[in-house]
Amino acid sequence: MLRLEGISAGYGPAIVLRDLSLSAAPGRITCLMGRNGAGKTTTLKAIMGLVRPSAGRIMLGDQVISDLPAHRVAGQGIGYVPQGRGLFSELSVAQNLRIGLMARRGDAAETAAIRAEVLTRFPRLAERLDQRADTLSGGEQQMLSMARALCLRPRLLLLDEPTEGLQPSMIEAIRQVIMSLRDAGAAVLLVEQRIDAVLAIADHVHVIENGRNLEDFDAAALTRAPERLRAHLGV
Amino acid sequence: MEFGPYLMLAMLEGAVLAAVLALMASGLSLTFGVMRVVNVAHGEFYMLGAVIAWFVAHLVGGGAALSFVAAAIIAPLAVGVLAAAADITILKRIDYDPERTIVATIGLLYVIQQVTLMTYGPDARPVEPPFNSRIALPWIEWGEGGPSLYFPWGLSTTSYKLFVIGAAAVLILAIRLFMTRSRAGLIMRATQLDSDMATAFGIPVERVYAAVFGLGAALAALAGVLIVPIQQAHYLMGGDALLLSFIVVIIGGLGSMAGTIVAAVLIGMSDGIISVFFSPTLAKIIATLLVALVLVFRPQGLFGTRDR
Structure with a gap:
């Protein structure tokens, strides 16, 4: 459903994403992981149109959403839960x-x-x-x-560290919501730092470093060799 | 005249200034609050409101009341559209950068001022008020038989001045209701609080900015229409009004509508009283001193918040 194809993006002269490609499929939870400053939040902002890609394109189904005005991206059925909650x-x-x-x-x-x-x-x-x-x-x-x-009844939900700073009961409640959305057929792209949380719910993991693709894991690979993921994240 | 009636007279003059100032500064505060830009041309929108009121009064026949109503509709609409166009063609192109917006609106100020001079001329011109009956005001006298009312000579106002105070109060209440109860007001407040998240939830922020810039200018123009039967229209009248508006929004807290109203009453009343008892220049000096004290001891203003 969601495809980022060779995206480069940043803030003024500072380039954060470099030729980044990833995807998120319906009915699956895709996690985006990386060390601090790897470009995870910028990736979500680029999908929402808040950061304009200088190269590459972002597709939602058959539509190129990176060409749309930023305020029209949400209307395509994309829900966004930003880091820090972003409430009014x-x-x-x-x-x-x-x-x-x-x-x-x-x-x-x-x-x-x-x-x-x-x-x-x-x-x-x-x-x-x-x-x-x-x-x-x-x-x-x-x-x-x-x-x-x-x-928005989103067909794609972007979540940027939704469990950060929350108590365990709340983390579990949010995990249940994410899984129910996945079960209802929505594509979920989750930025998460906690490896145990990712191992518990992820169907697919993209690891990025310095704004570039580093390695992808599917659920089976994660189960077999979680230490490889830990090594990438330096934990 | 005794001190008491004289003070009441001064306060009435101050209330008229406070009313007009509250209306005009609300526009400036709204623009800053939502867009985070300082509009130096705001005083010229006020002047344009007054000048357009003069033109309308001379083009529309049918008496002072009809031409006043026409001016009160046409001037804010015309100035609002002009300001929205300036936003789209100038401010949007410089990406609402705060420093460049100040320079751009200074340019806009001079363009509007000079075009007005070339078309309207250098003279101050009066506009007839829609009604202007003199109203004598009573004062209390304490005699041997207890308190009694009497009408001191010279203690009076006009029905139009009372109308200006009432109209400004109603308009400010209407702005408040618009911002808190309407869908458009909700969109403006969301944009003010977090423009990125507003965009992420489908709000066309640039269109909101154009609307807010237009609305702020329309409020200034409406203030100009209200004041022109009292003060006359002149192409340089925006300067003092802009200074007082900045004083009001700085004291009240940039972007705070409640603070703007309180500060407008404070500055308007003190200006009226000091002008009547001493001199208008002293009133301006004290207001400017008050701004300096606020900037030193409470830079966020009386009702502003530090994190803005």
Whole structure:
């Protein structure tokens, strides 16, 4: 579904991604791993159109999304849960969800149905609809960030270290959500630093270094030789 | 006149200035809050509002009330469209870079000012208010029989000045409701809080910027329309208004609408009172000194936040 073909991208004169290629398939969890500064977050930003590739192209199905204006990328069915959650801090829970629902551009009935579905999945948010996002706990903020992305009913979900700084019960809850999305047929591209978490859920792993492809693993290879992945990450 | 009635008169003059200033500075604050750019041409949008009101008053017949209503609709619309066009053709091309935006809007300031001079001329021209009846105001006198009301000579205002205060209050409330209750306001606030995430959720940020720049300019133009029956339209009238607006948004906290309103009342009232009792120059000196103190001791302003 998602294909990055020879992407180069960066910030002004600083080149971060160099001829990077990777893919994420429907119904599979693809993990993107690498040491700090390897270009994982920049890869997700490039997919979302927030960083413009200087070379290569990004395809979603048959469509080249790297040519679209950045604000039209989400409308193709891509949900984004950024590092640090990226919530609209001074807006309420309901308003953050409304922004996600607006991106979906569905009719009133569909919008109401998606909202109800998301709040059923995250009942703690339903109790805090009028609360400002920046007054939620860390775990609740992460739930809101995921719920907002799910408001698009994404066929591709990008997650940038969604379990960072969370307590184990919350990590497990988020893992369950990711796996249920995979089971529902969505493609999931997950940036994750914790190897144990990756080994538990990944169907495929891309390891990158200095913005370049280093090695790819499928689930069987990971099970057979996890130490090779650890060696790449220096842990 | 005794001190009490004299003070009330000064406060009424200050309230008119505060009302117009609050409206104009709200536009400047909105632009900075959402776009993070300083618009040095904001005073010229105010001037254009007043000048367009004069043109409309002379082109539209049917009396002062009709031409005022026409001006209150046409001037903000025309100035808003002009500002949105300037945003698309100039600010967008320089990628809203803060430093280059300041230089670009200084250029815009001179272009608007000089084109106005060439077309409208150097004279200050009055616009007739839609209504202007004099209203005598009562004062309390404490006599042997207890308090009683009387009408001191000279303690009066006009119905138009009271209208300006009321209209500004209603418009500011409307802006507040627009920002907090409407879909467009939600989009603007989301863009203000995190433009990258707004983009990632399908918000066309550049179009939002053009709309916000236009809306900010339209508010300045509306302030110009409201003030022109009191002050006359002149091609250089934007300078003082811009200075006072900057004073207000710095004291209130850049980007804070609540702070802008509080600071506009503070500066407008003190300007009115000091101007009546001492001199307008002293009022400006004190306001500028207040800005210096705020910048030294509370750089984020009274209602601003440090992390912006």
